[in-house]
Each structure stands twice: as structure tokens, then as C-alpha cells.
Amino acid sequence: MSKRRLDKTTSLASAIRECVHDGDQVAMGLCLESLIPFAARHEFVRQGKKALTLIGPISDILFDELIGAGCVQRVIAAWVGNVGAGMGYNFRRAVERGIPRPLLLQEHSNFTITLALKAAALGVPFLPTRTGAGGDIIKNQEGFGVVVCPFTGVQLTAVKAVVPDVTILHVQRADMFGNAHVWGNLGVAVEAAYAAERVILTCEEIVDREVVAADPNRTLIPGILVDAVVHEPLGAHPSPVQGFWKRDDAYFLGYHEHSRGREDFLAWLKEWVLDLPDREAYCAKLGIQQVGTLRITEKRLPVGEVNYGC
């Protein structure tokens, strides 16, 4: 796959197979609680990806699941858990007891992980900040250093750039070139796309290039950054997608219960991931009724015109 192709549409399985390799640094879950690319995570598990480094601010249960599935060797993050329920049991098992394998951690705050990705996006080795001074996150870690301002002499924390091998984003719509329209809260999605060597988009809709070009301010991810575009409706379930899907709160709470014990988690993983060949089978398992409950039917459109007239 390449950024220079015209038509970048492909299947999720081939996008993950070709763009994500064992040992890669993968950024995902970048909008915080919404637009989390859960479909891609299931494909990681099915393809048996190993020794991944996961990068993201707050991943909700995405990172916890991948850790429990044994795909992860290291996490660079500000928070790992289950936003609606608290702790992530797989994360705890891995850090506290090395189950299923030991996990290396690079601690961040939301701001510092943002600066690490922004530095990579800008092509500089670090960015300075005042955050976290006097605290333990910025101490004794490979991700932080000290820098003295050449203009004022003030001492600041240097946040080292983090360059993802791959950034995976779920978006509302994209054209076949990978130009993506995204709306709602953005988290660090844009920084992570600009920072990464490769970008995979999963999207609710693939649209004609004219749909994108009609509203270029909404194109937050330009196609020149993108390697693969995958049409994957509901690909962020159970996280919400503005204008498409509500958050499936019950699924997150169910996961909390099913991941409490290792055996229960493995049964859950078999039922919801390994026994399902693809996202279509996953949606069928969720059931028409549940999918219908989550679907957003309300229309809430911009009122004032945006006139790009020339």
C-alpha cells in the first residue's frame, strides 16, 4: 500500500496485514471517548499481531482488550482503563503480574502525549512545556528531559517526539483518496495522523471527492497522509460517532464484568472476536435490534450557510 495511489480503498484485513507489522508503534483511540477504531483492534487479534507499542491519550477499553489478547508489549499513554466503569482489569493483570505478558509503560499526561505527537507531526525532536512540574510523571523517564529557554533562561520540560509507525482513525466519511471529513471532538487525531509513517482510515461512508471538496475546512485529515481507506460502518462500536451512533454504555459495563477474571476474558474474546470472521459477523451478533437502538436518527444540520463562492 502507498500514499501515492489514487484509489486507497481496501478491506480491513488487508489494510491491517499490509500496514501493521509485529513490533510496530500504533496510535489509536485518539479522539478520547468517541470515534475509537474498535473494528481494527479485532483484526489485530485475529491476525495475531505481537509486541505492539500502543500510543494514545485515553483509549477507553481498546488498549485493555489488546493487552489482554497478548498483542501488546508497551503502552505510551496518559490513562488506560474503562471510562464508564473505572479500572481496566487486563491492564492491571499485565502490569501487576505479567499476565498474559509483562507490559512496559511510558507515562504521560494528556497534554504531554499531545505534545509528543505534535513534535513528531512538526518534524522536531521535542516540544517544551510547563506542565507536570514538581510531579512524578516527568521524572526519570525516557520521554522527558529538561530544556533551558534560549531567550529567557527559564527551565522547561522537553517532551520527546513520539513517531507512530501507524495511526488508525475512525472517521465519519472519506473519499477514495483518503481525504477525511471529521466532526465532533478531535482529541489528538489530527496530530497523530500528521505524526505517523502510515495512516489507516476506517469510515462510516465513502463519498465522492466532490462531497469533500465542497467543504474543505472539514477535511481534517488530508489524503496525502493516508495509506488505506476502509469502509467499515459501525467500526467504532461501542464508542460513539457523532451523527451516526450513540455510545453503547451497556457494552462497556458488560466488558467490565467479563474482563474481571482472566478465564472470563478469554471466553469473551473468543465469543466477540476470535469466533467472528469480520465486522459484518460482529454486527450480526450485536443484532438488528441493538444496532437500531444505537443508530442516531435525529438530524441536526448546520444552519448558517458556509459560502465558498469565488
Next chain:
Amino acid sequence: MSETLATREIMIAAAAREIHDGEVVFVGMRLPLVAFAVAKELHAPAAVGIFENGVIRDRRPLSPIVTMGDPPNIAGATACNGLIDVMALLQRGRIDLGFIGGAEVDRFGNLNTNWTPEIRLPGSGGAADIASFARRTVIIMTHEPRRFRERVQYLTSAGHGTGKGWRQSVGLSGGGPSKVVTSLGVFSFDDSGDMILTSLHPGITEEEVQANTGWILRSAPTVTETRTPTTEELALIRQFDTLG
């Protein structure tokens, strides 16, 4: 829904009252999401909420939410940007108030959400950043001996450090914690940065608070009873509290 007053509801009302009209508030997760909705509807109509996912809104969510990323918190927002934009507001000193919590708090209002020797906790999220830069922070905690320690075992989010002058000495521009709302009472900080008891929730005694606190706690000259939610506050709390 319980007709009796839950501790959680007293805490939300107390947190809501910390939001003053016209303030720019970094809202945070869980209880503060509800506190912001209550304050906006009642006493702080001009307050603006900042959410770390990049959302800025000047009205409550359109319907009850579990996370700040839920669609009713996006629809009707005044702006949806990125994390770097709201962190810029923080670091630039434009946030009046931030809500934070943790697994452990100490006498100077420092918080731990990363590690204890036994438990790996979820981590900072945006808490360390809010604690660094908000003009003042309000800490919300369950009050238990293992959580209220003489000294936190890992310093995720800076309070008053080791006391008066510490924040300036390490280069933190925000004012640090002004209040702590717990399941037993409300606390503030004296000039040395030390936590003091200011009000007790109904039915709670100073002895109970001390028994659940890991250091010798001092009290304000007058310790009052925490004001319970008004009928209006309670109705809104029960409408918006999806996790209670």
C-alpha cells in the same frame, strides 16, 4: 430512584456551588459532568465548560451523558477542537477552575492516580495538566483511610507540594487546590497549603473524618454542616446523574 439523599448527591451539589457565574471551567469526568449541568441551570448561567477532548460549551449537555464524548455533549457546543487547543487555554492561564480526583490525596492536596505498591491505577489523563495550570482546582474524593494519606505514594497531580511556596518554586502557574469535596465533608486549605475541615455532611462527626484521614487533621474555627441540595438542585442531579 432513591428518595433518600445519597452522599453522592450532596457531593455533586457541593461541587456545583464551586462553579461561579461567568467562570471558565475545566469540567473533567463523572461527578463534575453533573455538577456543571446543575450550575449552568441554576446559579452560573454564564459559566463556560471546557472538556479535554476539545469541546467548549456554554450550555449543559442536551441530555444526560456518561462521557464527555457522548453525542449530546457535542451537539449544541460552541466549539469542537482538539486536545491541544484546550490545553493551550490551560497553560496560557485562561481556566478559572478545574475539577480533579484521584485514588490518593495527601494533606497538601497532591493526588495520585498512577501507582500504589499493590495496584496499577489508570493514570493521569488530563489531571496533571489541570492541576498544573487552573487558577484553582476542586478535588472530589471518596473519603477512606487508604485514600487520605500523609503523603501520596506517587505524585500525579500537583497540589501544594510540600506546603507554602512550593508551587512557585517548581514553576507551576496555577493556584492549586482550593477545596476538597469528599464523601464525609468539605475541606479548604490554610495559608501554609495544609488541608482543613470546613464542613461536615449531615450525620458525620469530626471523629469519623479523623478516623478516615491518615494525618492529624485540623479544622476551621467554625465547622458548619454541608448545605444539602435544594429541591431544584436535587431534581437536576437526578436528571443528569447517569452513573449514580
